[in-house]
Amino acid sequence: MPQTDHARPRRRRRPFRWAAGFLVLVAVAGYFVVQRASNDNAGVPYCTASADGKSDGKSGAKASGRFDEMSPEQAANATTIAAVGVSKGMPDRAVTIALATAMQESALRNLDHGDRDSLGLFQQRPSQGWGTPDQIMDPVYSAGIFYDRLAEIKGYSRLPLTVAAQKVQLSGFPQAYAKHEPDATVLTAAFTGAGHLTCTGPAPVRAGDPAKVRAELTRLLGKNPLYALPPAGGRSGEGAESEVTLVAKPGGGDPAARIGRVLAQWAVAGSRELGITRVSYDGKSWVAGKDGDRWRERGAAAGTNGAGDPAAAGPGQVRIFVRG
Structure with missing residues (x-):
């Protein structure tokens, strides 16, 4: 039988495979929508940060967008990082740098492990003078010492985020911080500017x-x-x-x-x-x-x-x- 005769049945079946695959995707997406929408104990709690792009005339934060991939644990860590920075009088740019750094280093989770002796939200190392393991595992302490070291960098607010973060972290992958800057900017605006967090x-x-x-x-x-x-x-x-x-x-x-x-x-x-x-x-x-x-x-x-x-x-x- 000619090769073209073999091809026709396969082309006819392909739309059915696509349709079946599409239905599976819809079913999976629907499952997660129902889980997120559920407001009883079976629901999956999650948090969304939104920034509307309006300047409130105070903080100057003007980012717009949404970041809704956070668990309550991640949201609590993110707001702790922001709150420590604001309480120290650090500007929004410093908060964005800190959030982007923690997003890369730990995905905003307070990890009790890491490369060599790295720990916590920022994967700080006791052997490199960041503090004791107990101190580093305290999000308030770890965020505070990150800001203290960032503040020592002359002109850090005018540097590219990757450069500022790298001067603090001395990471082996300094360019990795850049991909988190848009989301970190939205989080900063949501927490300190004309935005909000919902859980x-x-x-x-x-x-x-x-x-x-x-x-x-x-x-x-x-x-x-x-x-x-x-x-x-x-x-x-x-x-x-x-x-x-x-x-x-x-x-x-x-x-x-x-x-x-x-x-x-x-x-x-x-x-x-x-x-x-x-x-x-x-x-x-x-x-x-x-x-x-x-x-x-x-x-x-x-x-x-x-x-x-x-x-x-x-x-x-x-x-x-x-x-x-």
Whole structure:
């Protein structure tokens, strides 16, 4: 039989194979969509950072886009890196460099292993003077020492990201940092500028520890003088919740507002682990397991609380509610 006669049946069957493959892809994609959309205990929690490209006139962050490939663990580490940088007074460019570096070195996971004795978010080595293993495995410490060494580099904010990161890290693959710059820029804008972080999943079912939340916020703030943690209060009055409130000190201005934004995003990222049920700041509120896990605008502030919303934050406040 001629060769062309053999070819015709194969061409007829090919569309069926394509169709079957397409249906498999649709089924797999549908599975993950359902899993992500699920808001019960069977759902797969994940976090999305969004930046709308608008300048808020304060931080100057203007990146636009979405980054939605984060687990809650990765989001918590990313917001910790950003919060440490902001509390130290580092500019957005420094936060972007730090995030891109951690994305390359650990995929924003606090690894207890690595090349030779490398550890943690930035794969820092105890043998190279980065600290003890316990210190390096502490995200607040590891981010802090990364920023300290970055700040020692003259003109780092004007250098290409790969060059600045390499001067700190001394990596064997310095160009690898470049591919993470777009996503790191979006994360920076989401945490410190005109953007936001959302995390899906049910409201925490286990009680949180407000003392632990206060302790973590104190560590994140470090020696920053712009925010204070008032003495611990009692129940919020709405169910079994305790409140942890951050208050900007008078005259803090835009730098204090920037800190408030990033700490609010940090609270959302850590909501599952810390038992946080609600976060409110700057006229917006986030409630775990409700409103599609999106930030919602609340009524205009009336005195301390927003009109019609007893959990709304007043000017200069970040209000965090922990399940009792």
